[in-house]
Amino acid sequence: MTPGLRLRTAREGRGLTLERVARATRVNTRVLEAIEQDDVRAIPPRPYGRGIVRAYAAEVGLDSDAAVAEFFAQFAPVPEPVRPAPPAAPRPVRFRPAIDRRWATVMIVVIIAVAAATVVIAVGRRVLERRSEPPAVATTGVSAPTPAATVGTAAPSATPAPPPSSGVIVVLEATRPAWVAASVDGRRALYRTLKAGEREQLKGTDAVRVRVGDAGAVRWQVNGRPPQAMGRSGEVRTAIVTPSTAGSTN
Template identity: 30%
Template sequence: MTPVPKATPREFGQALKGAREGAGLPLEAISDRTKIGTRTLAALEDGEFGRLPNQVFARMFLRQYLDLVGMPHAEWLPAFDAAWRSFADSSQSFPLDRSIPVKRRRIGPWIIGLALVGAGVAGVLLVERRHDAAPATPAAGSAVLVPAPEPTAPLQPAATPVVGPAPATAPAPATAPAGAPPPSATTLVVKALQAPCWVEVRIAGEQPSSRLLAAGAAWELPAGGKSIDLVLGDAGAASVAYMGSVRSPVGRPGEVARVHLAGAAPPPATP
């Protein structure tokens, strides 16, 4: 039996990977069976606990992993808890997204160029206006031709249109009865799309709650316009709707996402 080190998350992950390779299981096979993203499983084997949702979810993932590899829970789960305490004490952090440097552009030459173009257009319009305002004077001794009026034909009385019976109008189609009213904007709606997804919800001022959503299932929580913090086990398999904003999907498949949803703005203070 492979000894399980309890010192650091990286040593724990290396022992876990060695047990999987010894069982002859590729990481993709475990992902297909458990519906856990390969990114999350790789973070568990690499000891990068900062990329996992939290200890509760990570422990659930590890149980499914151990069942497929055939390793005992009684030995590996305590070792995982010890490695997680080591991770929490060392305050490791792994950012989900890397910031993209913003390239500053010089706008001075663009402003000067636009000013020159505007000045040129204004000069052309001024010259055309002066040219159009100058009256045309006929040359001396030239005859001015005046067109003779053309004979007009006598007016004929207009024919009176014959008004027939108005065509029968078809009755308006009956309106189908309206279905159930949609949830209000202050209700949080989390839906699992094509695959199951672990969800943890923390509404400001309330106790956190979590559940595993099956594919196609939705979870509605009245939040009253408060701010919300979400943890999604598979960002590519979840959609979130709150306060008129919809994100579908929230992120890339297999990625653990932490999302903060701002609440409604407080009413202005009365004097």
């Protein structure tokens, strides 16, 4: 019997419906169904996901710690990214001067190669992040024809349009408890559960990335635009806002 099926059996044995467990734990029924089907893809990341399984197990009368350990043990942990190893320090050698110079040359070449590989990896990662961002919609304005100027009268010059504002400001407000993870310009800025009525403001130069566990429970405001819900109730959503896409975010 799988961990999810064990939770479902315990729930049905107590005569509880998913809706009743959802009200007691404040967890969406879709997430509870995913737990019973051992589908970790629909469960928010840890530690929020562990808290959901723990609350479900306690509600149906099972050992919370054992249920959490058994449920997540069936999924392989996410491997850590492979990073280039730092160059090993050269061991002292007692050779002739000609051999010492040769070793020094080899070490210089190795250090240069490692530095170049590090730069290539960093640039490649930056390119992938740029590609993952939604493309900005370019708007081409059509200029009106300029009327012919009369003799002796200079035509008025067109006033240049003000440059677009730079940066991104995102204000989040929870209407009920909701898990939120956010990063600003590639650095983590928020990773916790917002309480009902709690507000958070995120300011970035290049991009603001927001991921929510319940899009219907979070209202957001981008660069002063009218606030609106991030999505439907129970929907897990990820949004990336840049200066070029802030005006068309919905």
